Amino acid sequence: MHRLPQEAVVVLGFGLLVGPIPATATTLDIHAQSLSGPGFSLQQPSLRWHMQSADSGHIELSSAALQLRQRRGWQRARFSCSLHTAGPWRCEAGSGQILSQAFGPLSLHFSADIAALGGQAKTELRLRGNGLGNWQGSWQSRADGVWHGRWRGQTPARIWLAPWLPAHWRSSGTLVLAGQAQGSSWHDLGVVAVEGEAQDLGWQSPDGLKAAEHGKARLRLVAVHDKEWQGSAVLHWQQGAILWTPWFAQAPKEGAVRLSSNWVLGSRSWQLRGGELTWPGLGQASFQAERVGKQPVHWSLDARDVQMQPFYAHWIRPVMTAGSVPARLDAAGVAQIALSFGPGLRSARWRWRDGALTDPQGHLRIDGITSSGHWSATAAGQARLDWRAGSVYALPFGALDGDFSLGPESLVSRSPMQVTMLGGSVGVRDLRANWHGGGLSLRMNGVLRDLQLAPLTRDLGWPPFTGTLSANLPQLEYAGGRLSTDGTLSAQVFGGQVDVQDLAISHFLGTAPVLTADIRFQNLQLRPMTDVFHFGYINGALDGYIHHLVLLDWRPVSFDARLYSRRQPGLEQEISATAIENLSRLGGGGGIGGMFQSLYLRLFKTFHYEKLGLGVRLRDGVAELSGVGGSDASEPSDHFILLQGAGLPRVNIVGYNRRTQWSELVSRLMAAIRGETPIQGGP
Amino acid sequence: METRLETMRRLVRSMLGLAMVALLSACVTVNIYFPAAAAQKLADQVVEQVYRAAEKGKVDVHEKGTAPTDASPSSPGARGQSSAALAPSAWVRPRATSPWWERSAGAVANTVFTTVSGTAEAAADLNASSPGVVAARAELESLAAQMQPYFVSGAVGYTSAGLVAVHDADAVSLAQRAALPSLVSSYNRALDNLYQQIADANGHPEWKAQIQETFAQAWIRKAPPGYWYQTAGGSWQRK
Numbered sequence: 001m002h003r004l005p006q007e008a009v010v011v012l013g014f015g016l017l018v019g020p021i022p023a024t025a026t027t028l029d030i031h032a033q034s035l036s037g038p039g040f041s042l043q044q045p046s047l048r049w050h051m052q053s054a055d056s057g058h059i060e061l062s063s064a065a066l067q068l069r070q071r072r073g074w075q076r077a078r079f080s081c082s083l084h085t086a087g088p089w090r091c092e093a094g095s096g097q098i099l100s101q102a103f104g105p106l107s108l109h110f111s112a113d114i115a116a117l118g119g120q121a122k123t124e125l126r127l128r129g130n131g132l133g134n135w136q137g138s139w140q141s142r143a144d145g146v147w148h149g150r151w152r153g154q155t156p157a158r159i160w161l162a163p164w165l166p167a168h169w170r171s172s173g174t175l176v177l178a179g180q181a182q183g184s185s186w187h188d189l190g191v192v193a194v195e196g197e198a199q200d201l202g203w204q205s206p207d208g209l210k211a212a213e214h215g216k217a218r219l220r221l222v223a224v225h226d227k228e229w230q231g232s233a234v235l236h237w238q239q240g241a242i243l244w245t246p247w248f249a250q251a252p253k254e255g256a257v258r259l260s261s262n263w264v265l266g267s268r269s270w271q272l273r274g275g276e277l278t279w280p281g282l283g284q285a286s287f288q289a290e291r292v293g294k295q296p297v298h299w300s301l302d303a304r305d306v307q308m309q310p311f312y313a314h315w316i317r318p319v320m321t322a323g324s325v326p327a328r329l330d331a332a333g334v335a336q337i338a339l340s341f342g343p344g345l346r347s348a349r350w351r352w353r354d355g356a357l358t359d360p361q362g363h364l365r366i367d368g369i370t371s372s373g374h375w376s377a378t379a380a381g382q383a384r385l386d387w388r389a390g391s392v393y394a395l396p397f398g399a400l401d402g403d404f405s406l407g408p409e410s411l412v413s414r415s416p417m418q419v420t421m422l423g424g425s426v427g428v429r430d431l432r433a434n435w436h437g438g439g440l441s442l443r444m445n446g447v448l449r450d451l452q453l454a455p456l457t458r459d460l461g462w463p464p465f466t467g468t469l470s471a472n473l474p475q476l477e478y479a480g481g482r483l484s485t486d487g488t489l490s491a492q493v494f495g496g497q498v499d500v501q502d503l504a505i506s507h508f509l510g511t512a513p514v515l516t517a518d519i520r521f522q523n524l525q526l527r528p529m530t531d532v533f534h535f536g537y538i539n540g541a542l543d544g545y546i547h548h549l550v551l552l553d554w555r556p557v558s559f560d561a562r563l564y565s566r567r568q569p570g571l572e573q574e575i576s577a578t579a580i581e582n583l584s585r586l587g588g589g590g591g592i593g594g595m596f597q598s599l600y601l602r603l604f605k606t607f608h609y610e611k612l613g614l615g616v617r618l619r620d621g622v623a624e625l626s627g628v629g630g631s632d633a634s635e636p637s638d639h640f641i642l643l644q645g646a647g648l649p650r651v652n653i654v655g656y657n658r659r660t661q662w663s664e665l666v667s668r669l670m671a672a673i674r675g676e677t678p679i680q681g682g683p
Numbered sequence: 684m685e686t687r688l689e690t691m692r693r694l695v696r697s698m699l700g701l702a703m704v705a706l707l708s709a710c711v712t713v714n715i716y717f718p719a720a721a722a723q724k725l726a727d728q729v730v731e732q733v734y735r736a737a738e739k740g741k742v743d744v745h746e747k748g749t750a751p752t753d754a755s756p757s758s759p760g761a762r763g764q765s766s767a768a769l770a771p772s773a774w775v776r777p778r779a780t781s782p783w784w785e786r787s788a789g790a791v792a793n794t795v796f797t798t799v800s801g802t803a804e805a806a807a808d809l810n811a812s813s814p815g816v817v818a819a820r821a822e823l824e825s826l827a828a829q830m831q832p833y834f835v836s837g838a839v840g841y842t843s844a845g846l847v848a849v850h851d852a853d854a855v856s857l858a859q860r861a862a863l864p865s866l867v868s869s870y871n872r873a874l875d876n877l878y879q880q881i882a883d884a885n886g887h888p889e890w891k892a893q894i895q896e897t898f899a900q901a902w903i904r905k906a907p908p909g910y911w912y913q914t915a916g917g918s919w920q921r922k
Contacts, residue, residue: 204853207849207852208851208852208853208860209852209860209863209864211857211860212857213857241857241858242857243857243858243860243861245860245861245863245864246861246862246864246865247861248857248858248860248861250858318861318862318865320865321865321868321869322826322829322862322865322866322868322869322870323822323825323826323829323869323873324869327865506818507818507822510818510822511818511821511822511824511825512817512818512821512822513818514814514815514818516814550814552814552817552818553821557812557814557817558814620812
C-alpha cells in the first residue's frame with residue numbers, strides 16, 4: 001500500500017486498539033470518524049492488521065462511505081488480503097466488496113506488490129459486479145508517484161448509458177472496453193486512452209419514438225489533462241439503426257460512418273473542434289460545436305459532395321407534412337451545404353448542381369436544377385434558382401433563371417422571370433413567398449402569353465381545342481394548398497374569346513385537386529370548331545358561359561352551362577346533315593332512324609337554322625339539359641329544342657328527356673367528335 | 684253586475700286569444716334536427732370505402748364522385764327521381780308505361796306526400812358528393828393506404844372521438860416508426876376536414892361534432908378484426 005499523503009486529514013476521533021495479543025499474533029485496529037485527502041474522502045474508515053508472524057499477516061480495510069473526486073455513491077467498502085512483508089511487500093489473495101449506487105454490489109479480487117512504503121507499487125486487479133461486468137487490470141506506481149494503469153473489461157451498456165439517457169429509457173447491449181491511464185501522483189489523472197466496442201447496442205424512449213437497435217460501433221478516445229481536459233475521439237458506426245423521430249438512419253452497407261473530432265472540456269464549457277463526418281453514400285462534412293455555461297449549444301456543419309437523393313429522402317422529407325407534395329418528392333444531384341445552429345437554424349449556405357425533383361405520382365418534375373445562396377435568421381440573404389426543363393401535370397415547361405432576395409421568413413424575386421410553356425410563355429413578376437409557423441404562402445403577378453391550347457387539351461385528356469391563351473394575372477396566390485387568381489384569363493379560341501374568371505385550384509398537386517372557375521364564351525365561330533372536331537359542318541357563331549364550374553381531379557362534377565347561337569349580319573346560319581345526325585346522336589337516339597327522315601336529310605346537304613342552343617346543368621353525375629330557350633319557364637317543360645330550323649327545307653331537333661347521365665353524355669360527345677359510332681346506351 | 688260579467692268574459696276571451704296567439708307563435712318555430720340515421724348510413728358507407736381503399740392501397744377519386752344513392756342530395760328539380768329514371772336518350776319521347784289515372788293518382792299522392800313530409804325528407808338526406816367532401820375523402824383514403832400497416836400491427840388505433848392515436852409504437856419497425864407521428868397528425872387533420880366538409884356541404888357547419896361522433900362509432904364498428912380502438916374510458920381494446 002502506498003503511504004498516506006501528507007496532506008491527508010483525519011477528522012474527529014482517532015482510536016488505536018491493540019487487542020489481546022497472543023504469543024504468536026498481534027492485531028492492530030485503527031478507527032476514525034472520517035478521513036479525507038486530495039480527491040478522496042472516507043467515512044468511518046477502519047483498518048485491522050492481524051499479524052500472524054513477523055513477516056506475514058492479514059489486513060482488512062473498510063469504510064461506511066467513500067467519495068472519489070466528486071463522485072459519491074460508494075458505500076460499505078471492505079477489502080482484505082494476506083500481507084507478506086518479507087522483502088518487497090506483497091498483498092496476495094486480496095478480495096473486496098463495495099456497494100455502488102450506479103453499479104450495485106461489486107466484488108473485487110486483487111493482488112499487489114509494494115516495494116516499500118514510499119517506493120514502487122504494483123497491483124493486479126480483477127473486478128466483478130452484477131451490473132458492472134468483469135474487469136481486470138493492473139496498476140503500477142513508481143517511487144516518484146507517477147503511476148500507470150491498464151484495464152480491460154466487458155460490461156452491460158445500460159450501466160454506462162443510464163447517466164446520459166433521460167429517466168425511464170431502456171437500454172441494452174454490451175460494451176467491451178480496453179484502456180490505459182497515467183498520472184503524476186496517485187490522486188492525479190493525466191492521460192487516458194480508451195478503445196471500446198459496443199455490441200448489439202440499443203435504447204428506447206418510453207413512447208418508442210426515439211430508439212436504436214442492433215448497434216455496433218467502435219470508439220477510440222484520448223484525453224489529456226492540462227488545466228482542462230482535451231483530446232480526440234473517433235467513432236466508427238458499423239451496424240444498426242437509430243430512430244430520432246422523425247429521422248431514421250441505418251448504418252450504410254457501403255462502409256462504416258466515421259465521426260472524429262478534437263475536444264476540450266472546461267469547468268463550464270465544452271468544445272468540439274475540427275470535427276469530420278464521413279457517411280458513405282451520403283457525403284462528407286466538417287463540423288464544430290461549443291457550449292458555454294447553460295447557453296444553447298452552437299454548432300455548425302459544412303457538408304460537401306452531399307448526394308441529394310439520400311439526403312432529401314432521409315433528412316428533408318421526414319420533416320415535411322405527411323401526404324403533402326414535398327413529402328413524396330424524390331431529389332437528385334450533388335450539393336454543398338453549410339449550416340449553423342444555436343438555438344435553431346441560424347444560417348444556411350448552399351450550392352446544388354445537376355439537381356432534379358420528381359414526383360413519383362407524375363404531377364411534377366423539374367430537371368437540371370442549379371441553385372445557390374445564403375440565408376440568415378437575422379440578416380438579408382440571396383438565392384439563385386435555375387432549371388433546364390420540367391413538367392406539371394404532364395404539361396412540359398422550359399428553363400427558369402431566377403434571382404431572389406431572402407429574408408428570415410420570406411423570399412422575393414429581384415427581377416421578372418419567364419418560363420416557356422405550350423408554345424408560349426408564362427411570365428412571373430413580384431414573386432413573394434412567406435413561411436411562418438410551418439405554413440407556406442406565395443403571391444405573384446403573372447402573365448400568360450400565347451399558350452397553345454391544342455397541346456394543353458391533349459395533355460390533359462380534354463376535348464381538343466385550338467387557339468391561344470393569353471392572360472394577365474394581377475394576383476396569383478398559393479396558400480394552404482390552394483392556388484387562386486383574381487384576374488381574368490382570356491383565350492383566343494376559334495375566332496372568339498373565352499374569359500376565365502375566379503380561377504382557383506384547391507389541393508393543388510394533391511390527391512384530388514379541385515378547380516373552380518367561371519367561364520364566358522363570346523363569338524366562337526362554329527365553322528372552324530366543327531372542322532377541328534369532325535362533327536359535321538355548322539356555320540354561325542356562339543356565345544355562352546359555364547358558371548360555377550367545379551372540376552375534381554380535372555373532371556367536371558358540377559356546373560351550369562349554356563351555349564347559344566348569336567346571329568351576326570352576313571353570317572349564314574347553316575348546319576349539315578352529318579352535324580344534325582351527330583347532334584341527334586348526342587342524345588343517345590342512334591341518329592336519324594326513320595326512313596323518311598333519312599331520305600329527307602340525304603336530299604339536302606345543308607339546312608338553315610334560326611337558333612341553336614344547349615344548356616347543361618350538372619349535379620351529382622346527372623346532366624339536366626335545356627335547349628334554345630334555356631332552362632327558364634319560356635320553354636315547354638316536357639321537351640326542349642336544340643335546333644330550331646329556318647326556311648325550307650327545315651329541320652328541328654327536339655329532346656324529350658331533360659335528365660341524362662353525365663358520363664353517358666360525355667361518351668357520346670367524344671364519339672361524335674371523333675366521328676366514331678356512338679355508344680348505344682340504355683335499356 | 685252584468686257589466687262585470689261581460690268584462691270578465693271579455694278578459695277571459697282576450698286571455699284565451701292571447702294564449703292561442705302564443706301557441707300559434709310557438710308552432711311556427713322550425714327545428715332542424717340532425718339526421719342521425721342518414722348520418723350513420725353515410726358514415727358506414729364512407730368508412731367501408733376508406734377501409735377498402737386502405738386495403739387496396741389505391742385511391743380512385745371518381746369512383747366516389749357519385750354519392751351513395753340513399754344519401755345523395757336531391758336538387759329541387761330532381762327530387763323524387765332516382766337515377767334509375769334517367770333516360771338513355773335525351774331526344775326520345777318517353778312513353779307512358781301506366782294508365783293515366785294511375786299516373787295521376789301517383790302524382791297526387793306524391794305531391795301530398797312531398798308536401799306533408801317535405802321537412803322530414805330534407806333532414807333524411809346527407810350530401811356527401813360535394814367537391815369538398817370528395818376531395819377530403821380522396822385525401823383521407825390516400826393517407827389510409829399509408830396508415831394501413833400501422834392499423835394492422837396495432838401501432839395506431841381509433842379513438843372514441845373519431846380520430847386516431849398511437850397505441851403501441853413498438854408494434855412496427857424503427858423505420859416505420861419514423862413517419863408515425865407525422866402520419867397520425869396528417870390523418871387526424873384529414874379526418875377533421877372530412878367531418879367539417881360533410882357538415883358544410885349540408886349547410887350546417889354546426890353539425891360537425893355530431894357527424895364526428897357518428898363516424899367515431901362507425902370506424903370502430905366497421906374496423907377489420909385485429910384493429911385497436913380506444914373506449915370512451917380511454918382504455919385500448921382489440922377488435
